[in-house]
Amino acid sequence: MNAFQIKLEAMVDKLRTEIVSGMRKPGSFLPAESQLAKDFQMSNKSVRKGLDILVEEGLIVKIDRVGSVVAESKAQTITLNFGCSYSMNNDILLDELLAEFTRLHPSIHIKKVSLDIHHYVKSIKEMSANDMLDVVCLNSAMLQDMAESGMLSLLEPVETNDELYPIANEAFRYDNRMYASPISLSPVLLCYNRQHFAEVGLQEPDSYWTWDDVIAAGRSLAEYRNKHGFYFQVLSRNRYPVFLLQAGIQVLKDGEERAGSREMLVDSIRTFCRMIGDQDIFPKYFAASNEETNQLFIRGDVSMILSTYYNLNQFNELPLDYDIAPLPTFRRGDSQKSLLVTFGTAIMKNSRSKEAGRQLLRFLSSPHAQRMIHERTVSIPAFKSIADKPAANGLNRPSRYMMYRELFPTYAYHRDLGVSIQTLKAVEQKIKYYWSGVLDERQFQDSVADLLLSKDMKL
Known part of the structure; x- marks a missing residue:
């Protein structure tokens, strides 16, 4: 244009x-x-x-x-078709935010359009082609998928808000253009039941922990409690990639592998297999969502999970004695690395209500909306000066809630892996094969390493 x-x-x-x-x-x-x-x-x-x-x-x-x-009699309600997934209401208090926006802008009606979380980008493309979307909520990995699929032209570039965390803005910037306005962000972290650790006499996790410590603690917890020690949704694109990130599989710009890439990668996959393959520690349960993982944790069926600040919102009103810790590393003393997940909103290029869409984006990133997120959820607002203030009382927040502030240098996005979303989808298929026994551990290690280190699979 x-x-x-x-x-x-x-x-x-x-x-x-x-x-x-x-x-x-x-x-x-x-x-x-x-x-x-x-x-x-x-x-x-x-x-x-x-x-x-x-x-x-x-x-x-x-x-x-x-x-x-x-002209006469043309004042009426503008309807904005807002595409999102069902889980985003718990993640960022979406329904309350939209209700507050409507209260402040009574002439703009928000119609939520549910998008298939398993085919999110495809749903955006199909609904956009039929003029069924004006604004869409997405995360950093979804925008990466759109960029790699040549779909950024579907989105209207937006202005950068310098009052938001710089790393949150980076989630949605491609070729020096912003394609979404950040709302909230969260690293992947380790969440654990403090009461279970006290019962077994184990020291609580800290930044010195390795994945071997997780396995050892998981075994002690499982033996003492006759339950399982550790769990995460194995196919979640916001969970298993942390092992790839910590393995350092990034490639140089010329496409050549870093020295020792394959050895480090195979070692990380081996650790991954040791955890999810040990049914005494890790339940042979195929969770369809992170909400199901949380239910296992709430019921006390597992003592440790991989989580995000978003998922902690399920504990807000529960008498659950839990806390959080940074992700463990493969070797003691390794640099800590964690995956960052950032949510934002984007305007569809073919929307006929772009100005109303801009008003919505400005509101969701405004101090008013960001304070609502900070005061009523455990999620981290993207507005830096608001997020940096002490959290409000009343919610069951972990004692280490502000931990994320000290870990920004350790955060990375999916695109920092140096492989495409399509490659990650292929890795997920390999995980399914291993989980179901179609591939043994050695075959799984080799096939995933071949996938990730193939020059044909790079961005």
Whole structure:
């Protein structure tokens, strides 16, 4: 789309939203063509072309030698089709945020459109093709998938908000353009039941822990309690990649492997297999979601899980004695690394209500909405000065809630792995084969290493 078309759409969209929402009352005059030309940096001829579009839509009436007047009875509700997954309400208090936005902007109605979490990007593409989406909520990995699939053209670039955490903005920046506005962020972390550790007489996890310590503690917990020690959703794209990240599988820009990549990778996969393959420690349970993992933890069936701040919201009202720790490392003294998951909202390029969509994005990243997230959830707001304040009382927060602030240098996104989302999907298929016994441990290790280190699978 050329610069002229972008400016023309911006003017028409802004005036349309102001008229339909009632900000410009019926019978009121629009600014003069010369003023609109100045405001939107267009020629008078281009302004007239945009006004003709509004005339065709019945929103304004042109009066010769007088000006353009807002037509009667056109103030009505704008409906924004908002694409999201069902889990995002618990993650970021989405329903309450949208209700508050509607209270502040009664002329804008939000219609939630449920997207298939297992085929999220495909759902966005299909619904966008049928003009069924105006705004979409997505995370950093989903945007990466869209970028690799050539789908960024479906999204309207947005402005950068410098009051948000810089690393949150980086989640949605490609080729120096922002494609979504951050709302919240969270690292993957270790969550554990403090009461279980006290019963067994084990010291609680800390930043010195390795995965071997997790396995040893898991075995002690399992033997003493006759339950399982450790669990995570093995196919979650926000869980198993932490082992790949810590293995250092990143490739150089010229596509060559780093020295020792294969050995480190195979060693990390071997540790992964030791954990999920030991049914005394790790239950042979195929969780379909992280919510199911949390239910195992809440019931006391497992003592440790991989989690995020988002998932901790299920514990808000429960008398559960739990805490969190940084992810363990493969070897004691290794640099800590953790995967970061950031949620944001984006505007669809073909939306006819972009100005209303921008209002929604601005609200979700505003101090008002970000304080709601901070005060009513355990999730981390993207607004830095708000997130840095002590958390409000009343929720069952872990004692180490503010731990994330000290770990920013350890955070990385999926794209920092140096492999594509399609490659990760292929890895997930291999995990299924191993989990079901189709591949033995050696075959699984070799096939995953071959996948990740193949030059054909790089970004």
